[in-house]
Amino acid sequence: MRPARWLALGGALLASAVVGLLLGAVPLSPIDVLEGLRAGGDPAVDAIVRDVRLPRVVLAVVVGAALGLSGAALQGALRNPLAEPYLLGVSGGAAVGAVASLALGIRHPGAVSIAAFAGAAIAVVAVLGITRSVGGRGDPRVLLMAGVVLGAFANAAILVILAEVPADTVRGALWWMMGSLSGGGWSEVRWLGVWLLIAGGWLIHSARDIDLLALGGDSAAALGIDPEAVGRRVYLLASFLAAASVAAAGLIGFAALIVPHVARGVVAGGHRPRILASGLLGASLLVLADVVARSARAPTELPLGAVTALVGVPFFFALLKRLAR
Amino acid sequence: MIRTSGVRFRTTLVTVIVAVVSIACEAKRDAADGVEHDDFDAPLPVTRAERIVSLSPATTELLYTLGVGERLVGRTTWDVFPPEVMRVPDVGDGIDPNVEAILAVRPDLVVLYASGSNRDEAAALTRAGVPVVALRTDLVAEFFRAVRILGHLTGTSEAARLIADTVATSLDSVRRRTASLERPTVFLPSWITPLLTIGAGSYLTELVAIAGARNIYDDHQAPSPQISIEDVIRRDPDYVLAAPNRAELLRTDPGWSVIRAIREGHVLVFDTTLVGRPSVRMGEAALSLARLFHPDVIR
Numbered sequence: 286m287r288p289a290r291w292l293a294l295g296g297a298l299l300a301s302a303v304v305g306l307l308l309g310a311v312p313l314s315p316i317d318v319l320e321g322l323r324a325g326g327d328p329a330v331d332a333i334v335r336d337v338r339l340p341r342v343v344l345a346v347v348v349g350a351a352l353g354l355s356g357a358a359l360q361g362a363l364r365n366p367l368a369e370p371y372l373l374g375v376s377g378g379a380a381v382g383a384v385a386s387l388a389l390g391i392r393h394p395g396a397v398s399i400a401a402f403a404g405a406a407i408a409v410v411a412v413l414g415i416t417r418s419v420g421g422r423g424d425p426r427v428l429l430m431a432g433v434v435l436g437a438f439a440n441a442a443i444l445v446i447l448a449e450v451p452a453d454t455v456r457g458a459l460w461w462m463m464g465s466l467s468g469g470g471w472s473e474v475r476w477l478g479v480w481l482l483i484a485g486g487w488l489i490h491s492a493r494d495i496d497l498l499a500l501g502g503d504s505a506a507a508l509g510i511d512p513e514a515v516g517r518r519v520y521l522l523a524s525f526l527a528a529a530s531v532a533a534a535g536l537i538g539f540a541a542l543i544v545p546h547v548a549r550g551v552v553a554g555g556h557r558p559r560i561l562a563s564g565l566l567g568a569s570l571l572v573l574a575d576v577v578a579r580s581a582r583a584p585t586e587l588p589l590g591a592v593t594a595l596v597g598v599p600f601f602f603a604l605l606k607r608l609a610r
Numbered sequence: 611m612i613r614t615s616g617v618r619f620r621t622t623l624v625t626v627i628v629a630v631v632s633i634a635c636e637a638k639r640d641a642a643d644g645v646e647h648d649d650f651d652a653p654l655p656v657t658r659a660e661r662i663v664s665l666s667p668a669t670t671e672l673l674y675t676l677g678v679g680e681r682l683v684g685r686t687t688w689d690v691f692p693p694e695v696m697r698v699p700d701v702g703d704g705i706d707p708n709v710e711a712i713l714a715v716r717p718d719l720v721v722l723y724a725s726g727s728n729r730d731e732a733a734a735l736t737r738a739g740v741p742v743v744a745l746r747t748d749l750v751a752e753f754f755r756a757v758r759i760l761g762h763l764t765g766t767s768e769a770a771r772l773i774a775d776t777v778a779t780s781l782d783s784v785r786r787r788t789a790s791l792e793r794p795t796v797f798l799p800s801w802i803t804p805l806l807t808i809g810a811g812s813y814l815t816e817l818v819a820i821a822g823a824r825n826i827y828d829d830h831q832a833p834s835p836q837i838s839i840e841d842v843i844r845r846d847p848d849y850v851l852a853a854p855n856r857a858e859l860l861r862t863d864p865g866w867s868v869i870r871a872i873r874e875g876h877v878l879v880f881d882t883t884l885v886g887r888p889s890v891r892m893g894e895a896a897l898s899l900a901r902l903f904h905p906d907v908i909r
Contacts, residue, residue, distance in 0.1 A: 332868045333840045337839055393859065465804065468802070585835065
């Protein structure tokens with residue numbers, strides 16, 4: 286383990302957070318921001334810094350860390366470099382939940398989050414159920430395919446629902462599906478933070494088992510672990526962590542896919558450092574992506590999922606090239 | 611052809627009279643004459659307009675006001691005012707409407723909302739031989755234009771003139787009453803996630819101005835631009851104006867207290883049925899807003 290690299294990862298996160306506080310829809314000087322943090326200046330500036338930017342940057346850290354941890358654990362446990370929570374149907378289930386609640390006329394953001402989480406949870410359990418019912422226990426490929434198919438089904442369901450609702454609801458639903466931290470505050474930070482500590486901690490704890498899975502099912506079994514049980518546990522933990530992040534911020538694609546690959550380039554060793562580094566990197570990435578979303582076309586906001594996808598797609602091509610070689 | 615030249619002859623005659631008498635006074639009385647194209651730039655159709663399908667709440671209400679509501683044979687799911695309209699068959703949505711459902715009620719005029727996504731449907735209806743007029747009613751001026759065009763197409767130009775004059779006069783009277791008053795600034799959130807507001811492209815911004823206040827986003831051209839809450843805090847409006855259910859959310863959700871006006875309880879609630887769309891009641895709507903902004907002066 287090289288401490289210098291961990292310092293660099295921590296430093297990058299800190300630097301991103303500072304940038305996140307300095308930049309936004311309204312141009313503020315660093316002095317304004319400092320005064321705002323201490324709540325000593327213009328009340329409007331105080332409100333912008335303390336009540337809008339600060340919770341938003343912290344929420345970006347938590348959501349990014351959740352996505353990074355979740356992606357790294359899934360890629361390890363399913364032994365597939367393309368595995369990520371969204372590919373596994375979590376996003377589809379969450380989107381059905383959110384869109385259905387919007388279509389029913391529910392306008393309270395908290396209630397929409399709960400519906401999204403419920404939808405994701407149903408999808409996660411359904412994917413596991415399908416995998417078992419077709420006899421694909423322990424085979425990560427079957428789990429992956431079940432997720433992809435369930436995601437496609439969810440998309441179809443969303444299109445059916447959206448065909449029935451008025452235009453402004455469609456706009457709200459699309460915005461939710463493109464991901465954003467604009468509605469987030471301390472309450473989201475709190476409950477997602479608790480989830481992150483529990484599920485993330487457990488995933489990091491499971492990292493050694495994931496290392497053993499990578500040796501192949503027989504070797505893992507010989508070393509005294511149940512590959513199927515480990516795979517299922519990691520899948521459930523990682524998916525529920527991703528589901529919670531979706532409930533807080535909508536669908537933010539590509540972060541969970543890309544971040545673990547970058548992390549592998551930064552820290553050597555097994556899954557424990559990789560998962561941890563993915564959490565730190567995911568947090569930095571999301572803070573910076575949100576800065577772009579907030580300030581690129583201010584005072585209009587760009588959807589965060591669109592920003593991460595714009596960055597993610599070229600990166601993904603580069604990754605494909607490396608994998609194909 | 612004869613019919614067209616007849617219209618042209620009348621156009622010329624009216625133009626001459628307008629020129630002779632008084633341009634300022636008579637311009638308003640010009641009916642659809644002078645307006646030759648709809649808001650898709652298509653020439654106005656020639657039709658008897660006995661069986662009308664109206665595909666936006668504003669034009670549907672307007673047709674009732676013009677006294678030709680009984681000629682309606684189709685409306686959208688969202689057109690629910692006046693109450694009599696409920697007996698008219700519902701043909702679905704007004705944005706991307708269902709062409710087959712419209713053709714099934716055999717209309718001789720379809721009034722479409724002139725949204726870009728309705729161009730295909732307008733073309734399809736025209737190909738099927740149904741006269742179509744596409745109208746935008748986002749701004750007060752567009753509403754007046756729609757009044758003239760619909761008056762012309764339904765042979766109720768007299769009523770249209772009277773209505774346009776009355777609405778213009780009532781708006782003028784509110785404008786005069788608020789002209790000398792201090793103008794508070796107002797934020798009008800129209801959707802919460804994403805945060806959408808009302809911009810300069812909406813009649814609501816005009817009504818707010820007539821009512822003696824200023825929409826803080828009157829510098830944004832779009833009818834409903836999406837904005838960041840930071841920017842709202844910076845613009846620091848005196849009031850927030852919202853529909854009843856949204857106002858309730860703004861008042862109770864602690865996240866919204868970052869906006870000073872909300873923190874200090876300056877949330878105004880407008881009457882959705884009155885202010886919710888451009889209509890012949892716009893004068894009354896402007897007056898109701900003026901009462902909210904200037905409760906001590908305007909009662």
